[in-house]
Amino acid sequence: MLEIYGQAFATVLLPQNLIAMVLGALWGLLAGALPGISTSMGVVLILSFTYTLAPMTALVLLVGAYLGGITGGGITSILFGIPGEPSSVPTVIEGHALAKQGKAAAAMWTYLLCSIFGGLFSVLFMIVATPLIADFALRFGPAEYFALTILGLSVVSGLSGGSMLKGFLSCFFGLFLATIGTDGITGEERFTFGTVTLLGGVNFVVAMVGLLAVSEIMMEAEEPFKEYKGMVEYRGLLEELPRFSLFRKYWLTMIRSPIIGTIVGALPGAGATIAAFLAYGEAARTAKHEPAKFGKGAIEGLMAAECANNASTGGSMTILLSLGIPGSNTTAMLVAAFMIHGMQPGPLLLSQRPDIVYGIFTAMIVINLLLLAITGTAIRLFLQLNRLPYSVFSAAILILCVVGAFGINNSVDDMMLMFVFSLIGYFMRKFGVPVAPCILALVLGDLAELSLRRALLLSGGSPLGLVSSPISAVLLLGALVSIVYPLIKKPKMLASS
Amino acid sequence: MNRTLCFALAGLLAFALGGGPCAGNVAAADYPERAIEVVVPFGAGGGSDTAARAVVEGMKPLLKHGVVVTNMPGGGATKGMLHVSQQPADGYTVLAVTTSHLIDAVKPKTRAHILNDFDPLCRIQWDTSGVIVSGDSKFKTLEELIDYGKKNPKMLKFAGTSPGGWSEIQTVAFFKTAGVQVTFVPFDSGAEIKAAILGGHIHGAVEELAETLPLIQAGKLRALCVIMDKRHPALPDVPSSVECGLNYTHGLMRAWAVKKGTPPERQKFLLEVIRKALENPTYVKYIKENHLDVRPGYLGPQETRKYWEEEIAFFAEVLKDLGYVK
Structure with missing residues (x-):
């Protein structure tokens, strides 16, 4: 075993592969940081350059872009409040709030260390337990997916800030948004008003850029000529690095989030975004230290989300390499890369090309370390941006948002939709309705509805099918407890609204 | 107003107006002149x-x-x-x-x-599709599957991707040719379908073969038949739909x-x-x-x-x- 990994390291560290990994990671970070270029799009854009490369070099380049993309989403999220990737929305909510409190440097370092920790954790988890993760992931059928999404939605109470009523209002609005588009079971068009833009549903990135980033700019614009609140002096590496005690304090989150991330990442219907939200939700639900801080800059939420979305890469790769099933959009692109080079990812790959499989395992370790070095070096540079006056800064963010919304499908309609959502977000903020539950519901709503209806089709319409497996029963019970418990504990919350 | 400047501008305008269409005509002759x-x-x-x-x-x-x-x-x-x-x-x-x-x-x-x-x-x-079930499915041949389907209308549950689209059409039409009423359960992607079959959540799928071949060759999935007029070179042991007596070869x-x-x-x-x-x-x-x-x-x-x-x-x-x- 050690010998195999020794060889794999030797291959991966060949100069051409090392260069490929660095370039891939840099490109991925850029794609991840820009809201208009998703990680999967980033991988596709360089896919055509890999035709002429050696298979190993091509794959480590693309894996580099994949891991870089997931990591890069956090940068713009914390600094600008724009989610570079859907999976970094919780990072926007908590990380950007921290940045506005002048803790941008600490937030950046925590995000980076947690990202890399999550990534490495999942690679090691995957090396040790590939068959275990794959088997467990396969036990998720429609009923289990449904239970998982309900557990995710039940977190609303933890994200609602003061008023649970407003939290649920926001959540149900998100669920409504999720019903727009082509019905996944009957193919019927719902709430599309005959337009083509809405046939595919409300684009998730469009909605969250509008709701989160642009609405915030509108809020801030009400106070003219002020300096950016997040402006900080960067003190020195040693002062800025989070203390070890921080991680010890939140040890449960640090262990639980990568496990959630790895498993959810291995589910073909879920992925990094749902992983991040679930881990974030779990952290909010069980927060011992400062539960009230969630939504207003809780470092624990940031840690959970970043651990989990990076850990999803390991889960996704596990199911890809062991069964040939892509666990996410981006790994689906990697299937194409394998095929270009005459390989089929699947159960036979390990016996046919062990060099490739072990090579990818080791490359993922190396890439995570490279990402730590690259992003770590750049943090100081990124923080310089915070010195701009907010009037200049916000204009730049607005441009990024507009280009991002337009860039997803090169669609002006999407751009318009983004502005509609920014108005909605603005009024939600004005009336104290939290935005996070709405986005959570938009992320989970589609999967929740479809898996419920699939489960009912499979059970012949009997709702007992939803709780017949131990996994779904346990998950649903957890959801029930987390909805009911706060009602019993603090009945005042409902009254206060 | 500077007269010279005016003239210069007017000249420039005339040049732009006259030159524009002219350039266009020349280039239109050879297609393609752009990507x-x-x-x-x-x-x-x-x-x-x-x-x-x-x-x-x-x-x-x-x-x-x-x-x-x-x-x-x-x-x-x-x-x-x-x-x-x-x-x-x-x-x-x-x-x-x-x-x-x-x-x-x-x-x-x-x-x-x-x-x-x-x-x-x-x-x-x-492209060529196949009838795919799990490697440990109780159905070993197409005949067994069709038998079960005929005896239990709508109990046979098959996965696919696009409701009202190709995936549903090929699943339903294939089984209709065989005289079986099947329940079609739409999923979002081929990946989800494969996971659902492997996990035993659904009976099978009628799917394009290329993507499922590695799993078939590894024994995780089983092809009961390939939908065309002859056998598939990569799956010489799997009968074709025509061999099974079904006049159905759409792809x-x-x-x-x-x-x-x-x-x-x-x-x-x-x-x-x-x-x-x-x-x-x-x-x-x-x-x-x-x-x-x-x-x-x-x-x-x-x-x-x-x-x-x-x-x-x-x-x-x-x-x-x-x-x-x-």
């Missing part, structure tokens, strides 16, 4: 996208100004088709057509019609088309370039590795149109049965 855009109406990385990109790789050396792929996913495959139908018919925008466009042509709500609004260039691929097709009214000489030029690209060694290797060469895919423009008409007639019948069209 050709291939619109793939699906997201990047999927089957249609990979296929289109493989052809485009072969076209690149033949076109001086290049060729680019644009992914335009959304609304099934409607958005991309609509886009191409709204571009000028000048041969600079090509649509990667798939079977879903033929199905759209049957539906009353269709926004652009593949037969009326487009001219086919050629069919490039004709997913991929073709290229331009907007109707594109000048014939430009269509001819494009067809020539595509034909050469299909002989490019990279493309030949790609279709071999993905088993897309199992049955001949290429059809010329007239044959493609005829084939489309026949398929559309068939789809109309199936969709009527399913209640999607009245």
